[in-house]
Amino acid sequence: MALVTGNEILQHAKQNGYAVCAFNVENMEMVQAVVEAAEETDSPVIIQTSANTVKYANMDYYYAMVEAALKHAKVPVALHLDHGDSTELALQAIRAGYTSVMIDASKLSFEENIKQTKAVVDLCQPIGVSTEAELGNVGGKPGDEDFGASGYTKPLEAKEFIERTCVSSLAVAIGTAHGVYKGEPNLDLTLLDELSKTVDVPLVLHGASGLSENDVKQCIENGISKINYATELRIMFTESVKEYFDTETSFVDPKKFMEYARTKVKELAKEKMYTCGSNGKASTFH
Ligand code: G3H
Ligand code: ZN
Numbered sequence: 001m002a003l004v005t006g007n008e009i010l011q012h013a014k015q016n017g018y019a020v021c022a023f024n025v026e027n028m029e030m031v032q033a034v035v036e037a038a039e040e041t042d043s044p045v046i047i048q049t050s051a052n053t054v055k056y057a058n059m060d061y062y063y064a065m066v067e068a069a070l071k072h073a074k075v076p077v078a079l080h081l082d083h084g085d086s087t088e089l090a091l092q093a094i095r096a097g098y099t100s101v102m103i104d105a106s107k108l109s110f111e112e113n114i115k116q117t118k119a120v121v122d123l124c125q126p127i128g129v130s131t132e133a134e135l136g137n138v139g140g141k142p143g144d145e146d147f148g149a150s151g152y153t154k155p156l157e158a159k160e161f162i163e164r165t166c167v168s169s170l171a172v173a174i175g176t177a178h179g180v181y182k183g184e185p186n187l188d189l190t191l192l193d194e195l196s197k198t199v200d201v202p203l204v205l206h207g208a209s210g211l212s213e214n215d216v217k218q219c220i221e222n223g224i225s226k227i228n229y230a231t232e233l234r235i236m237f238t239e240s241v242k243e244y245f246d247t248e249t250s251f252v253d254p255k256k257f258m259e260y261a262r263t264k265v266k267e268l269a270k271e272k273m274y275t276c277g278s279n280g281k282a283s284t285f286h
Helices: 006-016 028-041 059-070 089-095 110-127 155-167 189-198 213-221 231-247 254-276
Strands: 020-024 045-050 077-084 100-103 130-135 169-171 203-205 226-229
Touching: 006 020, 006 045, 006 077, 006 130, 006 169, 006 226, 020 077, 020 231, 020 254, 028 045, 028 059, 028 231, 028 254, 045 059, 045 100, 059 077, 077 130, 077 155, 089 100, 100 110, 100 203, 110 130, 110 155, 130 155, 155 169, 155 189, 189 203, 189 213, 189 254, 213 226, 213 254, 226 231, 226 254
Parallel strands: 020 045, 020 226, 045 077, 077 100, 100 130, 130 169, 169 203, 203 226
Antiparallel strands: none
8 A cells, every 4th residue: 555644644533533653663673563563453553753763764765664564555654754853854755755744843932833834834735745743842852841831732822823834733742751751741631632622633642652551542532643652662672682682692693683673563563553542443544
């Protein structure tokens, strides 16, 4: 199956009361793990690469790996640029064949965020590429400031932001953070409910690694349509390789430990798909 746009999947998720998992991948094995998990659970899925990941290998590599993985797949898959930080990077993603692009100008002022988001929407919209922006401060990355609840997304600002940018989905700040949680995450579900009632576009949850199954389900009930998982998959891949090295000593073939890590990431991705309720939904697509 050919790639579909992010928005096609997000609209389907919003209408059918589930969330699509968006998994950050770093290499071929993670691409394979995610696509196999989606096939085995009959889930639509979004594969995404961050701005840092595409510095490691450019987007042509990731596009080619995803395209190869989809040759015999039946589930709908979108390929998304995660946390893009410039119009130039958005253009590179479009040229590489990505079907969805995030422009993250959330650290800038409201007006500058609107300006940069609008510039990317103007590039993407005419050619049918979906867009995601972020409003508020999710934080948690090295160097990020913690603004607490004062950095959460404000419903009326979100409404104005969407009206002025025409962005097709919005990442919101409601208490999640990127990376490993230091304490118990405390999510503002009342705010999330208000946000989902104030804006029409699908809402995106960043920083989902480490959230409980119950937290994720509550977020979906209160209006989230896309859930981003990165850290948990990276940890699973790396820890599995370490575990393999700890238990096996007499091997020289890298396929051995890569295959082991791939299987572990696939199991984790399937678990997340069941939590997000995307299982069984691919066959109801279109
Ligand atoms: O954009 C990616 C996500 O927000 C992932 O967050 O690393 O906490 O899973 P995470
Ligand atoms: Zn994120």
